[in-house]
Amino acid sequence: MITSFMTRAGVRSAIAVAIACTTLAAGQAEAQDRSLKVWFGRQNFIPEDEFAKFREENPDIDVKFEVVRLEDVNSQLILALRSGNAPDIVQIHTRDVEQLARGGVVKDFTHMIDEMKTRFPETYAQLAPLAWEGASDSAGAIYGVALYAQSIYLTYRTDLLKQVGITPPLKTTDRVLEAAKAIGELGGETRGFSLNGCCVSPTWELPLFLSMGGQMENGVPQIDSEIGREWISFYQELMQSGAAHPDTPSWDSGQMRAAFIGGRAAMMNEGEHIYVEVHKQMPYEDGNWAFEALPTRPGQTEPQVQSGFAFPFIVTTANEDEEAAMLALEYLSRPDYAKQVAIRYQPTTNMAVASDAEYLAAKPWAEDVSPLSSNLVSLPTHPTKAIQVYDVIEELRDRMVADNKADPAALATEFQKKLDAVAN
Template sequence: MRRRLLALVCVSASLLGGCGLMPDSETQRRTVTVWLMRHSASQDYLDRFTEEFESEHAGIELDIRIQEWTGIGEKVQQALRRGGTEGTDGPDVIEVGNTQVATYAEGDRLVDLTLESMRDWGRDDWLPGLAEPGQWGSQQYGIPWYAANRVVIYRKDLFREAGITEPPKNQDEWLTATEELNTGKQQGIYLAGQDWYTLAGFIWEEGGELATERSGVWRGTLDSPAALRGMDFYRRLQALGDGPVDSDEEHPPQAGVFAEGRVAQIVAVPGLARAILQQNPELEGKLGYFPVPGKESGTPGAVFTGGSDLVVPAKTDARDAATEVVAALTGARWNTDLARTMNYVPNKADLADSVAEEEGVAAMAAGAAQGRATPSTPRWSAVEADNPIKEYMTKVLTGADPGAEAERAAERITEALAFD
């Protein structure tokens, strides 16, 4: 539609001496359609960004359209195939989940932004948990926007009563403290048996992987010695509470379990504290946060980093203008503004000071420096659809042989990652 309108403008303008002679005309303004997800940014933030961006880019007009997460995958796929839905212009910039970039990049459907990211955007300084899944092959298609990851939410009053004066600094101290907190009347930690995102962090901390790629072929690696050590740490920690071994952190929702008042710790994003306090206002002022401990003191443990990247569809007819929008949203000025506004982690570790005043976000930012993401392959969604990691965890926690079960789960992951 935009191409047809511009063509008509140029035809009309040619009668007056040529389209290129009308640089100040309103018809020369370029509209950039931006798809952002609901709740990713406040309306006030978007209003401020739009006003300032348009004032600094006289030839660009923003059309920001808020999308729902439900069903977004197929909607994005359709937009990438057709440039938009029937009767509408397609998006020029899209916010996507960081782990979904490879799915959309496959088949040259996104603009390769490698040169811009290396030359102008400080690619080497991005959080790895956002930057790495934004790549497909050796090219950068997803540009990190914001991050969120798990921390330990704990009861400050229960720690004091147990004589624990400060948060544990490494995994050994964490196990010791959790054991002291695990009494007959309370759980030292509530950790569901199938919380595989938390397990992934422990595996990465040991130097293991969920899957690895060689010569274009992916293979599950839960049976590696490092991955088995990560599972063993999970088993020891999970036993210091009464988390169900056959369900994940949402069944039942762990916020509700924590709100009952008999749990000392959970592993969750800091924002879950709001749900806890809604269900038990008496916990106001009693909650604290610390990064998931690593093996060595002073270095937070590896964690799964969730969040969003920005991509530019290959079918856009406004590539340069769309790139300007991405540069602005992911640059230090507006990225730190978003982090403060929404309690996110900025896309670079050296911007973490912008959220240092918020205890939960500061803990999250510290952990994000060690953040990772799921394997960067379009087929990973097939693994999660029938997740063999969850079944593997339950079997180990109920006494099955870890090595045998890990090998079986690794084989299932390999099968799911195989291309047809």
């Protein structure tokens, strides 16, 4: 009887365990029945907790993420959509928002941004207008949120400027050329200005064109103009005078930056995210380097424009759980996470970070750059041919650096025709 009782008890126990396990498995499956996939454009954009807090707050959402480089993301996104393996949220260049929207690749998320505003008013209120402008099309539809944006500033070694008796700010292109030539004449390996010569997009050159009063029509630079010719001449004169290194035509952005950080160049036009690396080599507090808005033309009557470009997180048409995507965007927008990225990499559009003590301690130049970055204008782009327009400007940049004795007017006319051709 005892054996019989134990057997029955064992059976009942086994059944109970089986039911419990089945219930637990079902509960786990139910708890993970929502999924979300996010593509980041750089490893540095990923929050340090890798969504741990998000999972704690939303245990029913299984979030996965990976890095797909900004340079490759458009083609990879199209392939992923075709194969049924596309992300719900993808980080892209702001220039590509409208083209992807018109192609049916990304989703109008305006209504869910409105819901985010209602459910998370504190987070929403912290975001600057560029957070929405950088994730919108020309009609005002919002496809996500641009949490990180940068601009290009005139950056210089004040210790080298002091050697030639020049006191910043420089403000105009003629003063920049004067300083660059004077430093180039010091002799040795040090040059006055460090430039890109190849291999990278013209996101360094177009902001200077706008700062000098250049105009864009439907995202197409109007370079066949007096301003366009002066813009071309500025780069050519840096090369002709020897103020820029003769090897510049083969330099990419890494070589340009290395020359400045290594003391082999006194100036460069560069984004604030690179100041993190500059600061490691030359602490900002020592006063040996500084920055200002990009220069204008001498006697310029047009307003100086400080343009910026963003890297928005956009919701794709593959997304089926809009609430989950909205919750992820809100999580990424929080100041604690935005601050982490802003400290180690790109400036954030979350305005609460600008006054954060930890952020200010990590980036001692932040208070000085704030007046310049507070009124950024999104760099205008063509709605459907942004990449093609950039390719033409990149070709022109390479030409005006390598062929620095070419007639600026002839170059302006030649490349305006190319721009108009690709844009139409």
